[in-house]
Amino acid sequence: MTESTSTRPAGGANSAVRGPRRARFTAFAAVVAASLLLSGCGIGVENATAPTASSSSSTSVAPDARAGLENPRTIAGPSTAATVADVAPIAKDPTPKLPVTMTDAGGASVTVTDASRILALDIYGTLAETVVGLGLGDRLVGRGSSNTLDSMKDLPLVTQNGHELNGEAILALRPTLVLTDTTLGPREVQDQLRASGVTVVFFDPKRSISTIGSQVETVAQAVGLDALGRKLAARIATELDAAKAKIAEVAPADEAEKPRIAFLYVRGTAGVFFLFGKGMGPDDLIDAVGGVDVATAAGITGSKPANSEALLATNPDVFLMMTDGLASTGGIDGLLKRPGVADTAAGQHRRIVDMADGQVLSFGPATPAVLLSLADAIYRAGVAR
Incomplete structure (x- = not known):
């Protein structure tokens, strides 16, 4: 961190965005909220182009939306990224x-054959x-613990002890x-x-933004819907471009202001506590929302135990986590009791910043909406719990 706590606005986390800052961010938040509802996914195909300077302020982000926003490295307090709506099917029946x-x-x-x-x-x-x-x-007959779509909530669970298959x-x-x-x-x-x-x-178990299209087409091949797979992949690509354009309007261009983010994977209060680095997926998310993945920057590939040494060496401004993972370690207070956590800037x-376990790393059709939701949580003021 280049700025101390004393530089933060008076009144705590909830007052970090005031006056013109709040007005500009409200415009971005309105776009995010609307985008999360369109087509049951992040961005409707018909709205998948970047807004122009002549667009109405009630439906788009002004080109200078970044101007006046709080430096995201100085925002204090936690945020929960909004859950995104279920994916809109590319075809019916x-x-x-x-x-x-x-x-x-x-x-x-x-x-x-059937x-x-x-x-x-899969775990994602x-x-x-x-x-x-x-x-x-409507042909899905069961679900795993990561399947959190509303349309699947009543299906029987076929995993146990977290992510273990029950034959x-x-x-x-x-x-x-x-x-x-x-x-x-x-x-x-x-x-x-x-x-x-x-x-x-x-x-393929590997997940990234760049592999979403090929993964969709391969799944489509397996279920005999090749043409629809190509159509869905094209829709997602268009939505991704639109989401990134909207995020670019509020993400800092100045490297010094880009939030330094670490993805923490945690389960319980024991040894399942890792930093995810290059190739694990979160590096892609962090880059797409305009942040710096501190684990990748530190040369971490794959996952690494999040011990005091690793946390202090990366010293993130923001911890990105799964919502259930954060809850499992005792929430924010429990997390801060872990060695090294309280000594970081974050x-x-x-x-x-936390997000639903079954969405944040899904890397599928809902990813454009996930990116917008994460950007909303990262660039607005912390919301006190």
């Missing part, structure tokens, strides 16, 4: 063209979100097709399903 034979990410040749009862299971929630986006949400629960649902990857396990369960005659297709200013 499409008919898969089956059978389809493909080579999956595990190298196996798989023939899909997509009437689908389970889409990406695969199920994509199935919904393709218009086959008995899965087979009880009589799935005809299981879409999965290696982020869930144990692998013995997935092998058991194949041995029982269930068609299982493995997908810890000193209680600057934690």
Whole structure:
């Protein structure tokens, strides 16, 4: 941090944006709120172009929207990114063209003959979100703990102990097709399903903004909807461009003002406490919202234990976390009790931004809306809990 707490506006976190600052940010917040509702996703296709200078102030962000906003590195207090709406299907009740034979990410040749009862299971929630986006949400018969879409909330849970597959629960649902990857396990369960005659297709477990389109098209291939997959991928690409354009209007151009952000993955109060670095996904999110991923900047690839040494070496302005993960460690007060956390700039200013576990790293059709929601939480004043 280049500015001390004494430079913050009087009145605490809730008064960090005042007068013209508040007016300019209100315009951005209005766009975010509207975007989260359009088409059931982040940005409707019909609204997926960047606003122009002649656009009405009630529906767009002024070109100088960054002017007058608080330096995001000086904002204090926590923020929760708004949950985004379910993905709008690209088509209604499409008919898969089956059978389809493909080579999956595990190298196996798989023939899909029946997509009437689908389970889409991965730690991110990406695969199920994509199935919904393709218009086959009504064929999903169960869900994993990361599947937090409203349309799936009443489906039976087939994971246990967090993200462990329950083979008995899965087979009880009589799935005809299981879409999965290696982020869930144990692998013995997935092998058991194949041995029982269930068609299982493995997908690449890597997630990033750049792989969303190819992932969507591969899922579409597996369910016999190639053309709709290409159409959905094109829609997402357009929405991503629009979201990034809107974020660029409020994100600082000055490197010195870009928020330095660390993604913390935590479960409970014991040893599951990691910094996610290059290649883990959050680096992509942080870059897309105009921040600096301090873990990647420090040379961290993959995940690294978030011990005192690592936290102080990266010294972020903002901790980005999953909502349930933050709750599991005792909330903000519990987080600050962990070694090293309170000594960082983010810890000193209680600057934690959290978002729903099943959305923040989903890297699927809802990602444009996720980016807008994160930008809203990062660039507005902290909201006291």
